[in-house]
Amino acid sequence: xxxxxxxxxxxxxxxxxxxxxxxxxxxxxxxxxxxxxxxxxxxxxxxxxxxxxxxxxxxxxxxxxxxxxxxxxxxxxxxxxxxxxxxxxxxxxxxxxxxxxxxxxxxxxxxxxxxxxxxxxxxxxxxxxxxxxxxxxxxxxxxxxxxxxxxxxxx
Numbered sequence: 001x002x003x004x005x006x007x008x009x010x011x012x013x014x015x016x017x018x019x020x021x022x023x024x025x026x027x028x029x030x031x032x033x034x035x036x037x038x039x040x041x042x043x044x045x046x047x048x049x050x051x052x053x054x055x056x057x058x059x060x061x062x063x064x065x066x067x068x069x070x071x072x073x074x075x076x077x078x079x080x081x082x083x084x085x086x087x088x089x090x091x092x093x094x095x096x097x098x099x100x101x102x103x104x105x106x107x108x109x110x111x112x113x114x115x116x117x118x119x120x121x122x123x124x125x126x127x128x129x130x131x132x133x134x135x136x137x138x139x140x141x142x143x144x145x146x147x148x149x150x151x152x153x154x155x
Contacts, residue, residue: 008110008135014054015096022055028088030067044082048112051096052126060148066143073137078107080123091131092116099127103147106136 015024032043053063066073087096094116102109107129114122130137137145 014057014095015051017058020099022051022058023052024049024051024096024098024125026094026096028092028094030090033090038068039088041084044084044088044114044124047094047114048094048098048122048126049122051098051112052110052128055098055100056147060147061143073132073140073143075108076131077126078129079127080124082122084122085120088116088118088121094121100147105138105146106130108139108147116122 017023026041026047026110031096032039032046034040041087047118055062063075079089094114097109097113097115101111106154107127110128112122112126113120
């Protein structure tokens with residue numbers, strides 16, 4: 001469940017899990033597009049980030065708590081391979097599909113897809129590094145179990 005600052009419940013705000021895949025619906029707004037009404041290429045990075053963040057949130061891992069005001073664990077994108085297959089357009093409702101593929105000592109490999117219906121718009125493979133105190137950090141066992149539980153990841 002997702003709660004706002006006032007403690008109100010927004011059960012679908014962070015998307016949902018279907019099996020090992022997190023699905024986050026997103027509407028494309030004018031601000032996401034270029035002058036022609038097509039999503040600007042860098043806009044997809046924001047959609048993918050939201051998918052990764054809400055996937056963690058629904059798995060019970062709040063990045064704010066992990067970050068602990070700069071004193072805790074943070075994730076940084078180390079590598080991303082992205083392919084643009086088709087354009088998303090203003091007013092489209094797209095889905096960001098996120099699945100944990102692999103959890104390693106200090107990194108996670110995540111497969112992400114953005115689709116409109118069953119039409120593939122963008123595919124991305126992302127490796128994020130765990131960092132604490134400005135240095136790579138081993139992913140804690142409790143976090144590892146949460147990630148492996150929702151994404152079907154293999155250590």
